[in-house]
Amino acid sequence: MTTPENVVRVLAEPSRLRAFAAVVLGAGTIADIAAASGLKVKDAGIALQKLREAGLVEGDPARPADLKPLAATLTEQVPADGLAPFVRGDKLISLPVAHERRRKILEHVASHAFTARTYYEEKEINERLRVWCDGGELDHVTLRRYLVDFGLLERGGGMYQAQPLPI
Known part of the structure; x- marks a missing residue:
């Protein structure tokens, strides 16, 4: 489940944050993410997997998940x-x-x-x-x-x- 706490926890790790930024900026494959983030391919793959598990990235090629529902729950709570x-x-x-x-x-x-x-x-x-x-x-x-x-x-x-x- 994507919660604000989980988002913070996942993105607190620098390689995941860099990989997420690369995906947001348009990188869709592990090779693209590695190149855009400066991570090794293996590290980019691990980061991408963690981002998918956290519900921040979806699809293949990778794209940012729709976080609007999460934002809506934040404003309600x-x-x-x-x-x-x-x-x-x-x-x-x-x-x-x-x-x-x-x-x-x-x-x-x-x-x-x-x-x-x-x-x-x-x-x-x-x-x-x-x-x-x-x-x-x-x-x-x-x-x-x-x-x-x-x-x-x-x-x-x-x-x-x-x-x-x-x-």
Whole structure:
């Protein structure tokens, strides 16, 4: 599946990026890609295979895949309230270092994962946070700890209570 994360991962490797650029500029065969990118034929072939597996290149001769559907999903998933690139849909991608921005992201997660003044067992907290962490940089335990540290979840007596967010 072509996701923004996969695209970045695949193109982060310099030879793949060079091969992709060659395809975008019109190189269609491995020999053309090698010549246009300055890669050895073998390296161009490996890069082309990885680009095909990632869904960035298709066909023979090679041509760039249509990435418009991917771009459309990005515009649908990116929050309009300044949470990008940290939140995409109901996924937490990463947390910012800046305290106020981090708090804003954590408030967003808490408001979507929990109901204020509701008690939850730790197992349910973990299940709800795992969904948010799937594919991101944080694990659910770290996220839970941040939510407690920021006062968005209160822990006591083996239960957690979601706190109301400031207005």
